[in-house]
Amino acid sequence: MGRVALVTGGTRGIGGAISKALNKAGYNVAANYGGNDDAANTFKKETKIPVFKWNVGDHVACEQGIISVENEVGPVEVLVNNAGISRDAMFQKMSHEQWSEVIRTDLDSVFNMTRPVINGMRERNFGRVINISSINGQKGQLGLSNYCAAKAGMIGLTRALALENARKGVTVNAIAPGYVATDLLAGVSEEVMKSIVGQIPVGRLGQPDDVARCVTFLAADEAGWITGSTLTINGGAFMD
Template sequence: MGRVALVTGGTRGIGAAISRALKKAGYNVAANYGGNDEAAQAFKKDTKIPVFKWDVGDYVACEQGIVSVENELGPVEVLVNNAGISRDAMLQKMSHEQWEQVIRTNLDSLFNMTRPVINGMRERNFGRVVNIASINGQKGQLGLVNYCSAKSGVIGFTRALALESARKGITVNAIAPGYVATELLTGVSEEVMKSIVGQIPVGRLGEADEVARCVTFLAADDAGWITGSTLTINGGQFMD
C-alpha cells in the first residue's frame, strides 16, 4: 500500500499534474479542490483519484476535510500545498478584498492545511511537505503585490517549518515555478506572451508535468536529506 498524499488545488493545472504524477509513482492520492465541481468530477472520472471539496482558506473546513481524507485513505504522509489564486492590480488600485483573497488562499492555507497533519507526521517520524511558491515570490512583479507577498511568505514558512521538523523525519521544501502553460495564462494577450517567453532563456513556457516531476522527487522516501530548500524551475529566467 502506497503512502497517502494530499494535493490542494489538485484537480486542475499544475495541481492535476502533481496528483497524476504521485499516483503513477505509487501514492494513494487525494485531490482537494475549491469550487469547480464539473472539472473536479471530470478529473475524478479520468484518473480514479478521489476528490474532496473544501476552502483551503478556512481553517475549520481544512480540519474537517483532512479528517474525511484520512477516514477514507489513511493518515496523510505527503502534503502538497499547491492551491493558489491571483487577483492582479497595481497597489494604488488594489482593493482590500483582492489583497485578502490572495493572502487567504495562497498563504493562510499553508497553516490551515499543515497544522492538522504535522502532529501525526511527528508521531510517525515521517512526513513530506511540498509547498508551491513562484518565481514572482523570489523576484517580484508589477501588479502582483498581493501574490508576491504570499509566495514570498510560502518560502519563509518552508524554511522555518523545515528547521522545526528535521529531527522528526519530516522534510519541508518549496518549488518556485516560472511561467507554466496552464489556464492561468489563458487571458494573456499574444503581445504580452511574447514578452514573457522572450525573458525565458530556454525560449518556452514550462509544462505542468515538469513541475510535477519535481514534487515526486521531493516527496520520495529517499529525499530525506533535502529540506528547507526552494527548487527553482523557470527555464533560467531567474537564478538565485
C-alpha cells in the first residue's frame, strides 16, 4: 500500500497535475476541490482518484472533510496545500472582501488543512507538508497585494512549521512557481502574455507538470533531510 496523499484544489490545473503525478508514483491520492463539480467528476472518471468537495477557507469544513478522506482512503501522510484564488485590484481600490477572500482561501487554508493532520503525522513519525506558494509571494506584484501577502505568509508558516516538527520526522517545504499555463492566465491579453514570457529567461511559461515533479520529489521518503525550504521554479524569472 502506498502512502496517502491529500491535494487541495487537486482536480484542475497545477493541483490536477500534482494529483496525477503522485498517483502515478504509487501514492493513494485524495483530491479536494471547492466548486467545479463538472471538472471534478470528469477528473475522477479519467483518473479513478477519489474527489472530496469542501471549502478550504472554512476550518470546520476542513476538519470534517479530512475525517471523510481518512475514513475512505487512510490517514493523511502527505498534504499538498495547493488551493488558491486571486481577486486582483490595486490596493487603493481593493475591497475588504477581495482582501479577506484571498487570505481565507490562500493562507488560512494552510492552517485549516494542516492543523487536523499534523498530530497524526507526529505520532507516526512521518509526514510531508508541501505548500504551493508563488513567485509573487517572493517579489511582489502590482495589483496583487492580497495574493502576495498570502503567498509570502505561506513561506513564513512553512519555515516555522518545519522547525516545530523536524524531530518528529515531519518535513514542511514550499514551492514557489513562476507563471504557469493554467486558468489563472487564461484571460490575459496577447500583449500582456508576450510581456510575461519576455521576462522569463528560458522563454516559456511553466507547465503544471513542472510543479508536479517537484512535489513528487519533496513527498518522497528519501527527501527527509529537506525541510523549511522554498523550491523556486520559475524559468529564471526571479532568483532568490
